[in-house]
Amino acid sequence: MKLTISDIAKMANVSPGTVSKVMNQTGSLSSQTIEKVKRVIEETGYEPSFSAKSLATKKSNLIGLIYVGDIQAQINHPFFNEVVNAFKNMIGQLGYDILMFSKSQAGKQNHDYLDRCNYYQLDGCLIIAGDKIEEATYKLDKSHIPCVGIDIELIGPASSYVMTDNRKISARVVDYFHSSGVKDIAFIGGAVDSNISNIRKEAFIHYMNRFGLNINPNWIKHGDYFKESGYKAMKEILAEGSRPQAVYTVSDMMALGVLKALKEADISVPEDIMVIGCDDIEVCRYSEPKLATVKQDKEKIGELAAQMLHKLINGEKEVISMLVEPELVIRESAIIRQ
Known part of the structure; x- marks a missing residue:
């Protein structure tokens, strides 16, 4: 006969709710009560069914x-x-x-x-x-x-x-470029109506202004967080004529597209243009060159x-x-x- 949560409660001389708290590690129970219930569960080999847990705790888990x-x-x-x-x-x-x-x-x-x-x-x-x-x-x-x-x-x-903290992502990038003597920075964001991308874009503009760096509107582009859109955005920037010293993209996938576009244009990275992405996905460690990024944990x-x-x-x-x-x-x- 299959044991129920009520059976376990009777054996341990506690309520079904107490048994449930022990199983789900919730509530305030004494260590003695917890050990007593655990001992009964272990000795009987009780395995709670989905319905038993749900009825006892009023939860579906x-x-x-x-x-x-x-x-x-x-x-x-x-x-x-x-x-x-x-x-x-x-x-x-x-x-x-x-x-x-x-x-x-x-x-x-x-x-x-x-x-x-x-x-x-x-x-x-x-x-x-x-x-x-x-x-x-x-x-x-x-x-x-x-x-x-x-x-x-x-x-x-x-x-x-x-x-x-999306504002700090842009702060880290702009601060690094500024401290490295880089003044001309392009930005490639996500979709124009992307909330997260816009937070990073606004912070990018804020810190560029804070460090007294000029913002070139022709170097602000948007994509969709994936490689092809980064590739396309970088091609558009290069078509403008003047080149930035660095490119900051709000996703590593788009940064990989940037690297592809620069390689096709025979532009060396990082000697001619530096690139930093965002996310620190696994492929960053294996790209050519290895991609700098802002790690999200x-x-x-x-x-x-x-x-x-x-x-x-x-x-x-x-x-x-x-x-x-x-x-x-x-x-x-x-x-x-x-």
Whole structure:
């Protein structure tokens, strides 16, 4: 006969809720109570069913993973892949499974994000943001469902967010170029309406002005975070006639496209033009030349998101949104040649 959570509670002389707290590592229990329940579970070989845990805790132990905005760009981009992998590893250790939302269902009657969360009785959601955020995202943010956003500032009653400090990304790049004697810097951002890209662009302009560096409007271009758009943007800059001394792109993928365009134009990197990207994806270490970048701590972002969501689910009120420090990583593409 299969044991139930009530059976374990009777054997340990505690309530089913106490057994649930021990299994889910939540609540305040004495070490003696925890050990007593664990001993019964171990001796009986009890394995809680999904329904048992759900009934005892009024939780499904399911987390929704929602890509909002331009889903194709996010799913295919190495940055988001690494963040989500770190999140999945940590949230799994905390006792949750993940339900990924199908984009094709969004917007249909009774199938917006909030409706679907309620239908599946999700405990909370991780929201990965791209460009052109749907209104349904903000409806979910305003709800009772605990949510953590990555690259989107959620401000709802049960929400929080974690992202890299995007202003500091641009600050690190401009400061490095300025201290290296570089004055003429091109900027290649994401889409014109990309919130994250615009934060980095505004910070780039701010720090260029702060250091007294001239901004050439012809050297400010936009792409889509992928290699081909970086390649195209660099070709357009070269077609202007005058050349910058350095190029800063808001993604490593676009920076790889820049390197390709410069190689085709027989322009040496970093001797003629230096290049710095952003994200520190794995391929940076193997490009030719090796790509300098601003590292976003993808593992830390994913793990923090999981821990924050777990706290929100368990009723912690003071879950503070976090900005993660970026790190400038100088490799061959931005080394100053003497």
